Amino acid sequence: MSKIFQSVKGTKDILPDETPRWRVLEQTVHDFMNRWGYKEIRTPVFEQTDLFVRSVGKDSDVVSKQMYTFLDHGKTSLTLKPELTAPVIRAYIQYNIALSGGVTKLYYIDSLFRQERPQKGRLRQFQQFGIEAIGSPHPEQDAEVITAAYRLLQELGIRTMTLKLNNIGNKSSRVRYRDVLIEFLSDHLDRLSKTSQERIKTNPLRILDTKNPEEQTILEKAPHILDFLDEDDRKHYDEVLTYLDQLGVPYEQDHQLVRGLDYYTRTTFEIISPKLGAQDALCGGGRYDDLVEDLGGKPTPAIGFAAGIERILLAMDEKNMDSLEPAPRIYLAAASESARSTIFKLGIDLRNAGLFVDFDILYRSLKSQLREANRLNCVSAIIIGEDELIEGVAQVKDLQSGEQTPVDLDTIADYFLP
RNA sequence: GUGGGCGUAGCUCAGCAGGUUAGAGCACCUGGUUGUGGCCCAGGAGGUCGUGGGUUCAAGUCCCAUCGCUCACCCCA
Structure with missing residues (x-):
């Protein structure tokens, strides 16, 4: 008797009765991106580990404990990509895509890998589609990317969702806020969880999006990041909000929305669905005006989002999925x-x-x-x-x-x- | 890494306080039509009850361990 193999924990087979739904979704994404002027890019499944360490941040959860890392030929450290912005930006710099002029608008549909305990809406290999708009610092760009996410989800048949929006400022305004936050939290140190106490040193802003009710009550009195934005940040944020109003995209401001990847600046946003479980984010993104430069390119502002396909499929109200029936x-x-x-x-x-x-x-x-x-x-x-x-x-x-x-x-x- | 729930036929599940050959529905196969489907009828195949150990005269049922799945924490798509 031989061993019966099973798919690896946290991975899923997409069986023939499900593939039509995937194909409809993918086709919808391709058509949408085409209309919005985004070009498809595909990057390799693995990259040099350092790319993620330097972009996502070494204290982020993704880098510190979720990466599938291995040694190639026993020397080069490679990592199965745990997120997709860094590889895209790497390619953008490597091939000088900017030279073709204007704003570089890219999109992808791809698999990524994170070593986490699986649960509803969370897998170790999962798929995302997303976009990166590289080159424009202006609020119209933010509004375009956010609206694209929102409209595309609607087109995919998501009926109920909430767009949450925040602005975490540029580097220097964030440092100012950081110090004040640390000071505030230090007064409540004994009531903070162990991880949060640790995080004060590594990445205090991340404490803001805790789910711990005790910490939430403490945070109610915490200073708001919005009060620490400088004039430009503030103006940028207001204009983004105005555009979203004009475009009829409903949003909720959430000054505690921080997000776990270190490269974000200014605008951050997330779209959540009530139809999911604890992992309710369908889509997340934000501006990352320093990343291109940090990865060795010329200073170039950029913004993007990524959306989880498995989660969308969970949250989708069943719709015209029979279009690909045999x-x-x-x-x-x-x-x-x-x-x-x-x-x-x-x-x-x-x-x-x-x-x-x-x-x-x-x-x-x-x-x-x-x-x-x-x-x-x-x-x-x-x-x-x-x-x-x-x-x-x-x-x-x-x-x-x-x-x-x-x-x-x-x-x-x-x-x-x- | 931590905690809860669950593992019985291909699928969805039942199995009463442990008691003889472990059930149902759907799916599958055969026959009713000596070359003709769908509906109906009759019959059939399919399970070491996740695995290992223990308690007992007797374990799918109780206990322990282990593996797997799942949900949640942490964090994220």
Whole structure:
């Protein structure tokens, strides 16, 4: 007896009855991006580990405990990508994509990997689609990206969702806020969780999005980051809000929305769905005006988002998913052993002629073959047996009405072709 | 890494306080139609009750361990 293998914990097979939903979703994304002027980019599944350490941040959870890292040839440290912005920006810099001028608008649909305990809406290998708009610092760009996320989710059939929005300022305003926050939290140190106490040193802002009720009550009195924005940040934020109002995109301001990746500046946002469990973010993103430079490129502002496909599929209200249902088929059935090879060759020929046909390859009884035809939802069956071989005809049976008509074998393709 | 729930047929599940050959529905196969599907009827195949150990005259049922799944914490899509 041999071991039965299972898919690895946190990974999922997408079985044939689910793939149509995926294909509809992917097609919708491609069409949408095309309309909005974003070009597809595909990057390798792994990158040098350092790319993520330097972009996402070494104290982030993603880098500190969730990466699938291995040594290539025993020396180079590589990592299965745990997020997609850094690789895209890496490629952007590497190929000087900026040289083609203007704002570089890229999108992707891709797998990523994080070593976490799986739960509803969270897998170790999961898929996202997302966009990166590189080159413009202006609020219109923020509004475009956020609106794109919102509208695309709507187009995918998400009915109820909440867009949460914040501005975490530029580097220097954030440092000012950071200090004040640390001071505030220090007064409540004993009531903070262990991780939060740790985080005061590493990344105090992250304490803001805790779910711990005790910490939440403390934070109610904490200073707001919005009060520490400088004039430019403030103006930028207000203009983004104004544009969203004008575009009819509903949002909620959430001054505690911080997000776990270190590269964000100014605008951060998240779209959550009530149909999910604890992991309710369908989409998250924000501006990252320093990342391109941090990764060795010229100083270039940018903003993007990423959305979790598995989560969207969970949150989606069932809609027109039948658009990719298999087209009607013709089933070829052998009524005698002698007809089998004729059926087989004819079947392949008809496929070559462009018809959608199937036939038995298990030497099953005629009865089983017709049952199969029915199961496959075939429109008609072509039945050939001893008599038909002699006469050079096939019985074409309409599976709806049950009517049967003899058709010349030589002309059978024409009979079905329009 | 921590905690809760669950593991019985391909699927969804039942199995009363432990008691003889472990059930249902759907799916599957065969026959009713000696070459013709769907509906109906009759029959059939399919389970070492996740795995290992223990308690007991007797374990799917109780206990322990282990593996797996799942939800939640942490964090994120």
